[in-house]
């Protein structure tokens with residue numbers, strides 16, 4: 001633990017006292033899993049399966065959760081820690097906590113209007129919101145809603161010398177996006193059995209089965225009525241006008257795919273004037289290569305167990321990666337986050353911040369537009385309580401907490417596997 005005398009005094013804006021409505025929500029849905037159970041009951045089956053399902057038999061998801069649960073943190077006592085502050089700085093910008101919203105493609109399938117609600121909630125509280133490229137609001141609209149906290153995720157659109165990809169970079173720059181994220185961990189398309197069994201097709205098609213399923217959920221239908229059928233709005237300028245959802249989905253399948261190569265990453269590095277992050281790094285050598293390629297940050301993640309369920313849990317590879325590149329780039333974490341305790345674990349093991357995907361969709365499925373703000377609140381309260389319990393007054397001190405981490409990969413594990 002760092003010497004407490006070197007830590008500056010608390011400088012954090014006090015969070016406003018909770019309203020009676022917020023308190024009532026906290027009593028009813030104190031955890032992300034409470035929201036998950038309500039979402040399961042309130043959403044159409046396909047929407048919940050899209051939001052919640054993983055690759056294979058969901059073993060990657062379970063591994064992510066179990067690996068987080070196995071990380072222990074040792075408290076220190078003897079000084080006043082109340083109230084701890086979760087304020088932090090990422091890429092030079094202040095945020096209310098080291099907790100962010102991970103990019104989610106097609107979130108309107110899980111809950112129509114999801115992007116708008118997530119962007120508003122993140123901007124209000126000042127936590128990072130990463131707009132997935134395949135979203136129902138475009139980059140420009142997202143930047144209007146969430147100017148201080150907007151990050152943008154891109155997939156690889158490589159045709160015609162990355163014409164679409166680089167135009168998206170230009171638009172992101174003009175719109176004032178704060179951080180650009182290149183996703184690298186989807187080199188091939190994989191299937192999620194729960195999604196397939198629920199009737200979702202790729203390319204997407206609004207079949208009679210999905211319509212009937214949707215009609216069983218007044219909650220989802222009300223939001224559809226307010227927000228309209230989800231579309232891939234950021235990509236609309238590159239498609240024929242008025243194209244339907246099935247054709248738009250086929251267009252994306254045709255135009256995108258594969259993982260960015262190191263040469264391509266340099267191309268984006270040259271064009272993007274701002275923090276650039278590579279999402280999907282799971283090996284320390286790739287982390288080093290990312291630093292050499294001029295990236296400012298990496299996301300240690302296994303895509304929340306959605307791509308393949310044979311990957312290690314990212315929390316288990318995080319410390320080794322952070323040791324190798326922590327001083328040279330910003331290490332971010334996602335996969336399996338269900339609480340502020342999980343976020344604290346990731347920070348204690350070397351991440352600057354921890355992001356969540358599925359749980360934000362659960363929050364929308366459970367509570368609609370009120371969901372994301374409630375979940376952010378739950379996460380921030382929880383990380384503050386965790387810090388207090390551990391004897392940390394601020395995030396800097398949390399980084400120095402002693403951990404026990406039985407699943408941690410070592411350098412030898414990585415090299416012997418080669």
Ligand SMILES: Cc1cc2nc3c(=O)[nH]c(=O)nc-3n(C[C@H](O)[C@H](O)[C@H](O)COP(=O)(O)O)c2cc1C
Pocket residue numbers: 050051052064102103104105106107132133134153183279301302303304305306334335336337355356357358359
């Ligand atoms: C429905 C859904 C769609 C996703 N779409 C994308 C995407 O378009 N791009 C991306 O980089 N990650 C995508 N992700 C992965 C998340 O960014 C993140 O890595 C993952 O959800 C974190 O794990 P968690 O869900 O356990 O919190 C998606 C996740 C979900 C749940």
